[in-house]
């Protein structure tokens with residue numbers, strides 16, 4: 001695996017590969033790699049001639065009171081993991097190369113960035129869309145892979161690619177989970193042992209909502225109430241939001257008569273966790 005720091009060098013390599021008709025698969029990450037990331041990289045590896053992974057803890061997607069400084073960084077371990085899944089290139093730029101003094105261009109995907117996490121993390125998705133757009137220009141991927149765990153992010157990037165005619169296919173990948181159902185996340189390592197014990201309730205609450213829809217419950221409020229009740233079984237969990245939205249528009253639905261996204265964000269202690277479930281009503 002080749003490690004590239006310079007955006008210009010990465011861009012030159014990618015341009016050369018594309019000219020010689022190589023397909024480039026791309027997985028952007030913030031590092032502290034885990035099974036969730038690896039599942040994306042394995043799919044990327046299978047479907048493309050060249051697999052590029054980026055590791056960049058993007059300062060402009062963190063709010064002033066968020067965890068940018070203490071976000072887990074584990075580059076030596078990440079490199080080993082990337083070797084084990086046969087990535088071809090690791091792109092690890094420095095923050096001051098990506099956002100040099102005087103940088104001023106941002107990408108806003110308007111409506112999709114407003115609800116769900118957007119309400120609680122102002123500017124977050126603008127930061128995400130901007131860095132992904134920059135990375136696309138540097139890596140020039142044929143296909144890019146995003147986890148459904150961050151469903152709103154996936155949806156925003158797909159919209160950005162369509163709106164701006166980007167010649168890249170945006171592909172969703174299923175959420176990797178721990179054996180007890182907790183969605184794998186770099187932030188899970190912030191959880192204390194006790195908090196970790198309570199964390200599976202997050203996925204269990206989503207399944208509870210899913211079961212009700214399977215039993216033909218059509219009222220979103222009934223589902224929300226059941227999910228909230230399940231989460232409240234733990235005094236360590238505080239709820240940011242529980243929403244049932246249309247998977248394309250992310251607008252709350254009034255009645256469940258087609259596939260919906262049940263999405264939530266909670267805090268367990270100081271750790272913010274998100275998860276979601278796509279639910280199809282029984283026919």
Ligand code: AMP
Nearest residue numbers: 029030031036146147149150175176184
């Ligand atoms: P991050 O490093 O958190 O920015 O994540 C990089 C990519 O990995 C994003 O597309 C995430 O959605 C994806 N990802 C993170 N956790 C998981 C997971 N548990 N399952 C699948 N994909 C994930």
